[in-house]
Amino acid sequence: MKVVYSEDHRLHFPQGELYGGEFVTPFERPSRVEYILRELKKRKMDDLMAPARLDMKPVAKVHDRGFLEFLESAWREWTEAGFRGEIIPTGFAARGMRAKKPNHIDGKVGYYILSMETCITAGTWEAALSSAAVAQTAQKLVSSGASSAFALCRPPGHHAHHDMYGGYCFLNNAAIAAQGFRDAGAKRVAILDVDFHHGNGTQDIFYARNDVLFCSLHGQPEDAFPYFLGYRDEKGTGKGEGFNINYPMPPGAKYDVWGKALKAALGQIKRFKPDALVVSLGVDTFKDDPISFFKLTSEDFRTYGATIAKAKLPTLFVMEGGYAVEAIGINTVNVLDGFLNG
Numbered sequence: 001m002k003v004v005y006s007e008d009h010r011l012h013f014p015q016g017e018l019y020g021g022e023f024v025t026p027f028e029r030p031s032r033v034e035y036i037l038r039e040l041k042k043r044k045m046d047d048l049m050a051p052a053r054l055d056m057k058p059v060a061k062v063h064d065r066g067f068l069e070f071l072e073s074a075w076r077e078w079t080e081a082g083f084r085g086e087i088i089p090t091g092f093a094a095r096g097m098r099a100k101k102p103n104h105i106d107g108k109v110g111y112y113i114l115s116m117e118t119c120i121t122a123g124t125w126e127a128a129l130s131s132a133a134v135a136q137t138a139q140k141l142v143s144s145g146a147s148s149a150f151a152l153c154r155p156p157g158h159h160a161h162h163d164m165y166g167g168y169c170f171l172n173n174a175a176i177a178a179q180g181f182r183d184a185g186a187k188r189v190a191i192l193d194v195d196f197h198h199g200n201g202t203q204d205i206f207y208a209r210n211d212v213l214f215c216s217l218h219g220q221p222e223d224a225f226p227y228f229l230g231y232r233d234e235k236g237t238g239k240g241e242g243f244n245i246n247y248p249m250p251p252g253a254k255y256d257v258w259g260k261a262l263k264a265a266l267g268q269i270k271r272f273k274p275d276a277l278v279v280s281l282g283v284d285t286f287k288d289d290p291i292s293f294f295k296l297t298s299e300d301f302r303t304y305g306a307t308i309a310k311a312k313l314p315t316l317f318v319m320e321g322g323y324a325v326e327a328i329g330i331n332t333v334n335v336l337d338g339f340l341n342g
């Protein structure tokens with residue numbers, strides 16, 4: 001399996017993440033990728049490839065133009081306004097207020113953000129573009145006949161909406177890849193999001209569409225980020241009704257519970273008869289993840305990799321979360337290894 005990877009992810013590394021009222025070193029940090037690369041090498045699965053230049057057409061189909069322009073110019077506008085720190089907004093279009101985009105950069109940030117732990121820095125836009133390019137290059141490998149590929153994306157993407165960033169995500173890499181599959185001739189694409197957190201951004205982007213099925217397994221929103229989306233009764237709208245399926249689960253869920261949800265999701269995916277499968281691969285379901293509450297073991301990751309392989313679909317793995325950094329390599333590569341070798 002080819003692994004698409006770019007060093008440009010390093011351009012995004014905020015100094016701080018707002019966490020419990022403190023600024024801490026971000027959980028979503030560059031070393032995450034290094035641990036994965038190291039484990040791939042160890043198992044001789046490091047068939048690396050650099051991304052091609054990003055084709056913006058699929059990006060413009062899943063993201064709002066004003067949002068893309070905002071991300072591109074945000075750092076310049078922020079520094080020109082005289083601000084000296086990393087980008088964090090102070091005001092929001094809260095309940096009952098007007099959701100009109102202001103002119104001032106501080107207000108614009110509030111307009112386009114969905115959660116405040118995620119800072120924009122000088123290199124964020126370039127890193128986000130490279131991450132999307134990684135996903136798109138891997139998608140093109142699969143569209144051209146490869147049975148699988150691994151997009152080693154960073155920063156992650158699944159929390160990024162059509163026109164909002166947050167949850168460590170800026171561009172929705174999995175959505176860009178799914179759109180890429182469609183544009184390359186796939187009639188139907190399924191997205192299986194196994195990251196601990198609900199893939200609210202991916203859900204948002206495809207909510208009214210019946211050509212992309214979205215299934216997400218995640219910590220229930222009553223107790224877990226992103227808190228305001230990811231309930232079971234969110235099923236899609238208009239012609240997209242029935243093409244969004246959420247599997248929220250309570251704190252402490254182990255593989256007996258999680259694996260049942262996976263099998264249910266794979267059953268729905270099979271019925272949908274997709275031409276390609278995108279797996280939003282977060283390994284923050286691990287028992288020792290510092291910000292999550294599921295209890296999967298490293299061996300469970302291999303098991304579910306093998307289960308996903310049974311769907312026998314052209315499969316693109318897109319890296320999302322996972323913050324137990326010493327284990328992120330083992331757990332991620334266990335999924336790929338299980339998928340390839342049972």
Ligand code: OKP
Nearest residue numbers: 167168195197225291321322
């Ligand atoms: C990104 B991905 C923890 C708050 C965490 C942000 C989480 C983003 C996760 N108490 N806030 O889905 O792994």
Ligand code: ZN
Nearest residue numbers: 195196197321
């Ligand atoms: Zn996550």
